[in-house]
Amino acid sequence: MMRVLIITNKDDITVDFVVKELQRKEMPYYRLNTEDIPNNVSVFFDFNNNIFEIFDKVKEERFSLLNFNSVYYRRPQLNNLNFIENINSYELNYLRSELNFILEGIYKLLENKKWLNNVYRIREAENKIYQLQIAKKVGFRIPNSLISNQYNNIVKFYEENDKNCIIKPVKSGYLPNDEGSKAIFTTKVDEENFNNPARLESFPLYLQNNTPKEFDIRVIVIGEKVFAAEIHSQKYEDSSIDWRRGIMSLEHYEHKLPIGIERKCIDLTHKLKLNFSAIDLIYTDKGEYIFLEINPNGQWAWIEKRLKFPLSREIVNLLENG
Structure with missing residues (x-):
């Protein structure tokens, strides 16, 4: 039987639509909410015997990573590890880094499976x-586009595009914070932004004309x-x-x-x-x-x-x- 592994987090509503369809088709699947590792989901990687398993303590189910056929990678999150007592912030960051590399190892173990997107x-x-x-x-x-932290070239681009430009992130545009994350939206450039050349040259900007x-x-x-x-x-x-x-x-x-x-x-x-x-x-x-x-x-x-x-x-x- 086809077995699908979904890699995401508990708050990912989008995955609920896929789960509903998997259930309708009676296709076996497991939803790995990665923030459950390690307290609610344990790992068992025995390299000598080629055993790579995860155990869901709540469902009391064991899954071999090698037995999955397909992978849907969505929105994994790291456990905040706040259940571990008597560690300082440096130790906490170290453990979260180790946890992140365990997830990276899981992705590598699954590399030859069918991924929706690797x-x-x-x-x-x-x-x-x-x-x-x-x-x-x-x-x-594509729009007229510029990435630069050279003040003169930024001003030239702005003027050549009728002083009607937007600024946007180079990547996803989500800033982690204590509440989870904050969206960084595409924003129209204000001419007042050009009053501080040193600030503009402090970091590359991604600009496009506002079509x-x-x-x-x-x-x-x-x-x-x-x-x-x-x-x-x-x-x-x-x-x-x-x-x-x-x-x-x-x-x-x-x-x-x-x-x-x-x-x-x-x-x-x-x-x-x-x-x-x-x-x-x-x-x-x-x-x-x-x-x-x-x-x-x-x-x-x-x-x-x-x-x-x-x-x-x-x-x-x-x-x-x-």
Whole structure:
């Protein structure tokens, strides 16, 4: 029987959709909430006898990592280890580092399994510098883009783009804090930011021109299947630059991509060695499609819920059939 390993955390609602579909198909699976290691999930790696097991203490079930066929890597988290007493912060950081490398070892043990997206391909594809290069190669139009901490070149770029630019993170845009994490949204550049050259030169900025748009498009690619959703972000000021600020209140509609753009989405996904991706495009008032970025592990559950796209079904089909 097909056995699927899901690597995530307890709060990952998106995985619930996949679990429901796995249960519907009666496919054996195990959801490894990685923050349960080591207090609720123990590990047993016997190298001499080639035994690599995890034991769920709550379910009282034992799983051999070598017996899984497919892996869905989603949102792992490290245990905060607050149940361990009488250790200082340095010791705590050391233990969390060791725990992280145990997880990395698990990923290596699973390397030859069928992954929806291999964790190392995800990490590579998350770099937006690399994304833009590959997107251009497959034929996407991209915004004018600059990464620099050279003051004169930053000012020149800003002026050449009619003083209408945005700033964004090079990677995912989530900042860990005591409550979990804080999202760093794409933001319009204020001209007052240029009053402090030393600050601008202290760290590289990722700037793009702020392209006028009719609406945003979130494209979900699963294997050779493509699903596109219009997100009408321009209705409200707070979502006009970054639609994630107002996702729940924005109107969503199914969007039919031109065959050429659909093919580019598939080609980009495959050139990044991914089987799944969430691609953000904008549709301009001139009817043009502009590539913004690709998230190799992006959210999709809200789109399935709102537009009834069979995304979880297609993900499970891919996990089942490769």
